[in-house]
Amino acid sequence: MYSLRCIECGEESKEDSYNCECGGLLEVKIHLDQVDLDFKLNGKDLSVWKYRALLPVRIEPVTLKEGGTPLYRLERLEKELGIRRIYVKHEGLNPSGSFKDRGMTVGVTKAIELGRNAVACASTGNTSASMAMYAARAGLKAYVLLPAGKVALGKVAQALMHGAEVIGIKGNFDDALKIIREVCERLKIYLLNSVNPFRLEGQKTIAYEIVDEIGLPDRVVLPVGNAGNISAIYKGFKEFLELQLIDGLPKMTGIQAKGSAPIYKAFLERKEDITPVTNPETIATAIRIGNPVNARKALRAIYETKGLAEVVSDEEIISAQKLLAKNGIGVEPASAASVAGLIKLAKQGMIEKDETVVCIATGNLLKDPETAIKVCGEPKIVEASVEKVISLL
Ligand SMILES: *Cc1c(COP(=O)(O)O)cnc(C)c1O
Numbered sequence: 001m002y003s004l005r006c007i008e009c010g011e012e013s014k015e016d017s018y019n020c021e022c023g024g025l026l027e028v029k030i031h032l033d034q035v036d037l038d039f040k041l042n043g044k045d046l047s048v049w050k051y052r053a054l055l056p057v058r059i060e061p062v063t064l065k066e067g068g069t070p071l072y073r074l075e076r077l078e079k080e081l082g083i084r085r086i087y088v089k090h091e092g093l094n095p096s097g098s099f100k101d102r103g104m105t106v107g108v109t110k111a112i113e114l115g116r117n118a119v120a121c122a123s124t125g126n127t128s129a130s131m132a133m134y135a136a137r138a139g140l141k142a143y144v145l146l147p148a149g150k151v152a153l154g155k156v157a158q159a160l161m162h163g164a165e166v167i168g169i170k171g172n173f174d175d176a177l178k179i180i181r182e183v184c185e186r187l188k189i190y191l192l193n194s195v196n197p198f199r200l201e202g203q204k205t206i207a208y209e210i211v212d213e214i215g216l217p218d219r220v221v222l223p224v225g226n227a228g229n230i231s232a233i234y235k236g237f238k239e240f241l242e243l244q245l246i247d248g249l250p251k252m253t254g255i256q257a258k259g260s261a262p263i264y265k266a267f268l269e270r271k272e273d274i275t276p277v278t279n280p281e282t283i284a285t286a287i288r289i290g291n292p293v294n295a296r297k298a299l300r301a302i303y304e305t306k307g308l309a310e311v312v313s314d315e316e317i318i319s320a321q322k323l324l325a326k327n328g329i330g331v332e333p334a335s336a337a338s339v340a341g342l343i344k345l346a347k348q349g350m351i352e353k354d355e356t357v358v359c360i361a362t363g364n365l366l367k368d369p370e371t372a373i374k375v376c377g378e379p380k381i382v383e384a385s386v387e388k389v390i391s392l393l
């Protein structure tokens with residue numbers, strides 16, 4: 001059992017709405033006292049649907065086997081920073097290559113439950129790739145609005161190949177979201193941006209899987225764009241706390257890129273809401289967002305867990321991307337913001353030595369091949385001879 005509630009006034013809403021009448025964001029309230037917990041926290045068979053008992057769907061889900069992503073330890077970085085345990089959860093190994101799949105398996109299932117035949121989103125790239133994939137699986141029409149010229153190549157390729165109708169607008173993500181929200185309302189299309197509370201329900205399973213595998217960490221560090229994921233993961237931990245499966249909450253730590261950091265700025269001033277950034281800019285296009293819709297949820301997650309917000313430069317992001325790559329973990333730039341942020345915070349003495357920290361690597365390296373080649377340089381080219389090749393080694 002569950003209901004949809006406004007996070008501001010507490011009013012209940014209909015299942016197919018995205019905002020309360022008061023304008024507040026909606027949240028799915030799982031009636032935890034009525035849940036039959038039929039899963040075991042034994043670190044085995046991790047997946048989004050292992051925790052179906054805590055997910056708000058009534059029909060068989062549209063699934064491509066999302067979740068169950070690996071948690072890697074970064075021993076060399078632990079030594080370097082003097083932190084007890086640092087893990088990276090590689091969400092880039094989901095079916096479409098980002099954590100968005102966790103949300104889409106629930107969101108697209110909900111679209112079917114509600115009898116919709118079309119879904120839509122505005123996207124910095126990964127939402128569109130994931131939505132196109134799940135819509136294709138479910139046989140739904142998919143419409144995508146992208147900021148033209150600002151989406152990494154791999155993501156556009158996915159959205160197109162999986163059959164979405166893809167439109168680039170001459171504007172940024174925030175403009176695209178505003179437009180698609182109105183289009184969805186007028187044409188009765190189901191909106192699958194993270195303002196859709198059901199998507200966040202899928203994404204909260206990142207928290208469940210972490211607890212399932214290693215128990216309660218002290219801190220979770222992740223990149224923040226539209227701020228859905230930090231809100232979702234926080235919700236997951238809070239539900240486990242309420243169910244007495246854990247006895248505390250990790251410090252939720254959000255990292256933004258310097259050129260698009262409204263949440264960081266609000267955090268510095270201890271505000272509950274943001275002032276939008278009008279021209280967000282960063283090499284990490286997945287978090288190039290100036291007006292995050294879930295800002296109020298995200299700031300609560302940070303304040304209520306005594307967490308932190310930090311900003312990192314594009315140089316710090318690329319350097320962390322390379323560090324992860326040297327540890328065998330291939331991620332796209334936005335994902336590396338988490339590790340870049342952790343390094344920066346550790347060097348400022350903001351992380352306790354005995355902490356267990358989990359960084360979320362949100363998307364796969366292959367999503368953005370152009371940036372990878374730009375920052376690594378093209379391969380050398382020589383004549384096809386053994387001598388010439390050896391001379392280069
Ligand atoms: C969507 C996305 C983010 C940002 O997540 P939000 O929920 O919008 O804060 C970060 N990294 C990658 C790779 C993403 O695709």
Ligand SMILES: [Zn+2]
Nearest residue numbers: 006009020022
């Ligand atoms: Zn309300």
